[in-house]
Amino acid sequence: MQNCLGALDGTYIKVNVSQTDRPRYRTRKGEVATNVLGVCDTKGDFVFVLAGWEGSAADSCILRDAIARPNWLHVPQEGFLAPYRGQRYHLQEWQGARNAPAAAKEYFNMKHFAARNVIERAFDLLKDRWTILRGKSYYLVQIQCRTILVCCLLHNLINREMTNVDFVDDVDEGDSTYATIGGDDIQFVENSNEWTQLRDDLAAEMFNEWQLHNE
Template sequence: MRILRGTCKHSLDTISRHFSSVLTTILSLSGEFIKLPNPSIEPPDDYKWKWFGNALGALDGCHVDVSVVPSYQGRYRNRKQAITTNMLGVVDRNMKFLYVLPGWEGSSSNSRVLRDAMRNNRQDAFVVPQGKYYLVDAGYTNGPGFLAPFQSTRCHLKEWVASQQQPQTSKELYNLRHSRARNVVERTFGLWKKKWAILRVQSFFDIKDQIRIINACCVLHNFARDRQHVMDDLLLLEVDHEVDDLELEPGDDANLNTSVEVTNEWTNFRQNFADDMYAKYLVRHAKLEM
């Protein structure tokens, strides 16, 4: 605000009123620019996603730095000792937000935030259509609507790059292809933070206004994605050097996500999914060797 006062030659009070007005206007467009997909519409072709035809996108938690009064700092302090809000971000294959829920304290687990988003009594509840699913990392339960990697098997891109090995089992192949597609959510978060500097600097706004600003930046991100692909491509060159699949941190217990029930049917679905994928992979490689 003080920078704007020097640039625009107006009082802080005037700038504050106009800032609040613009922020409110942007947020009024949320329903137009951030919305869950129509499951009946076929998503665009993408090699990374060809194995996951019924996937609508991917989701994860994203920590955004915030400023809070000292008495709140303990609740907002995450495992890396930063003061943040943990935002649930659901994105599509084209790196656009489908659903966002910022506001939870940085000490909250990703699973807990998702559980809140799925509450039946939420006016803006996050709902997964029947027969569809989102890709999630190992911090979430593998249950109906949420397809997670296999535990105790390499599931991060950097592990595959470092090993320079080919998948040897159905679980390894599944996890590799899963991580390649799921990486879209980390790239989206990286691009989003690159674009909007206000997300990277210390804020002097009230925490409620900071959450509104985060929501507004998600709206602006989607607006820009439809119009600035060339600029985004340049920023993504930087993002791809910085993005490193997040390891599952100690304490990020998948079992906390009680909104997603673990079922034998879904467990078998993932295993059969992986086995079928691996069988086709072996046939293809056998033909190449003939």
């Protein structure tokens, strides 16, 4: 997807909290975790990370908080490009010749998911590199959140300095609700009529080019 600056998404990382706080940190899968918002560029380097929100918190709430805080997540003028709701989206839905996109909105969603995979791969690689992010920690939650940030910084350093490191292609969709793309009805970043029209025009152009290429 041309001119895409990056992608953002949320992921769960297990934390250790007091018995009183566990209900707030419990995810829909029953794990006690913090819901981490991450933003990465097209190379897979993290450019923004917000850790500490409870596992029960909605991605849309965390994104609003990240944008509202002074000197935190700065959204470029282009804004967020969300997929079409009610249309096929995940990669497995496109497998096989019979499942090829049949309309511009479907094709746009397919390309959107492919572009969004960079943040999924970044999270997968982050957890693969640092065991402390995969298991239950016994530090205070504040220290655990700082550990997450440090691991992200080291992740960026390794990506930039160790060019021979393989980048994983596996996509873990289990915990993701893709806040980046309106998974939790993030209306405040996608209610512009002008931006909606731009997306429609882009979808039609991309679909037409794809059809011509496959004729």
